[in-house]
Amino acid sequence: DAKTTQPPSMDCAEGRAANLPCNHSTISGNEYVYWYRQIHSQGPQYIIHGLKNNETNEMASLIITEDRKSSTLILPHATLRDTAVYYCIVRAGGTSYGKLTFGQGTILTVHP
Amino acid sequence: EAQVTQNPRYLITVTGKKLTVTCSQNMNHEYMSWYRQDPGLGLRQIYYSMNVEVTDKGDVPEGYKVSRKEKRNFPLILESPSPNQTSLYFCASGSPEGRGYTFGSGTRLTVV
Numbered sequence: 001d002a003k004t005t006q007p008p009s010m011d012c013a014e015g016r017a018a019n020l021p022c023n024h025s026t027i028s029g030n031e032y033v034y035w036y037r038q039i040h041s042q043g044p045q046y047i048i049h050g051l052k053n054n055e056t057n058e059m060a061s062l063i064i065t066e067d068r069k070s071s072t073l074i075l076p077h078a079t080l081r082d083t084a085v086y087y088c089i090v091r092a093g094g095t096s097y098g099k100l101t102f103g104q105g106t107i108l109t110v111h112p
Numbered sequence: 113e114a115q116v117t118q119n120p121r122y123l124i125t126v127t128g129k130k131l132t133v134t135c136s137q138n139m140n141h142e143y144m145s146w147y148r149q150d151p152g153l154g155l156r157q158i159y160y161s162m163n164v165e166v167t168d169k170g171d172v173p174e175g176y177k178v179s180r181k182e183k184r185n186f187p188l189i190l191e192s193p194s195p196n197q198t199s200l201y202f203c204a205s206g207s208p209e210g211r212g213y214t215f216g217s218g219t220r221l222t223v224v
Binding site: 041044099101102105 | 143214215
């Protein structure tokens with residue numbers, strides 16, 4: 001799977017949009033971009049994923065650049081409960097589905 | 113409620129005493145996996161299983177065994193635990209066409 005690069009930490013004011021970048025310049029055509037977050041020592045929680053097109057769900061939006069070499073996770077109105085470690089993961093489909101590698105992630109701190 | 117259930121949540125054991133951490137999912141997922149999480153090292157995959165009777169090594173399989181005799185269960189076995197296996201362990205399940213992986217609440221293991 002392609003390697004991802006994320007900033008180690010970011011801050012965001014409560015109520016503002018949090019934009020978390022991820023670089024995956026070696027991504028290949030069949031690899032998806034997934035985002036998870038982990039609050040304290042809880043199990044990671046799925047947020048969103050995409051292949052080529054931008055995606056939106058009840059939690060966040062995912063913007064993938066046209067060349068697919070980077071993406072941005074957007075939390076439109078961050079709350080204090082969004083303080084967590086956010087992981088960007090690139091994963092192949094098909095028979096490589098099972099292998100999933102987490103990086104160090106971005107520690108997002110939402111402050112009042 | 114769709115969930116991944118791990119037991120026990122906390123376990124303190126002595127070096128060399130065989131133990132099993134159970135994992136069960138009720139979502140009929142084909143894929144299941146085990147991770148360990150250590151400070152500064154992030155989440156590392158131990159083993160994964162793409163379906164019943166199919167298991168593969170992750171990044172850190174040494175000292176662990178798994179089995180997948182039925183779809184819903186994926187126990188993690190430590191035949192002879194050592195102090196360097198003291199860690200926070202997570203089980204996860206998912207399906208290729210699904211929204212991503214669902215993680216359990218974690219098992220905090222201490223080997224003395």
